[in-house]
Amino acid sequence: MKKYVGDLIKSRRELLGLKQPDLEEISGVSTRTIQLVENGKANPSLDTLLKIASPLGLTMQLLLKETGFE
Known part of the structure; x- marks a missing residue:
């Protein structure tokens, strides 16, 4: 889960050009x-x-959903 969350954060950061x-x-x-x-x-x-996550527009709910926890 740690790696997936990290990948999600990194891809969002890069998408935003940060x-x-x-x-x-x-x-x-x-x-x-x-x-x-x-x-x-x-x-x-x-x-x-x-x-x-917040400045990237990622919510805790989204992070948990994307990792299979709801």
């Missing part, structure tokens, strides 16, 4: 943490996940 430092600036989450999440190497808290 680089990881851009997302850091608007989300308040460090570029390093964003890297780890996108590569499926982090277990972010729900709060951190929301901080990353």
Whole structure:
């Protein structure tokens, strides 16, 4: 699930033309943490996940639905 969520976040970020430092600036989450999440190497808290996903227009409901949890 971690890798899938990371892939979803990365693809949405790229679709919006944002680089990881851009997302850091608007989300308040460090570029390093964003890297780890996108590569499926982090277990972010729900709060951190929301901080990353919200500026990308991704809701927690969407993330859970896309990973098979509803």
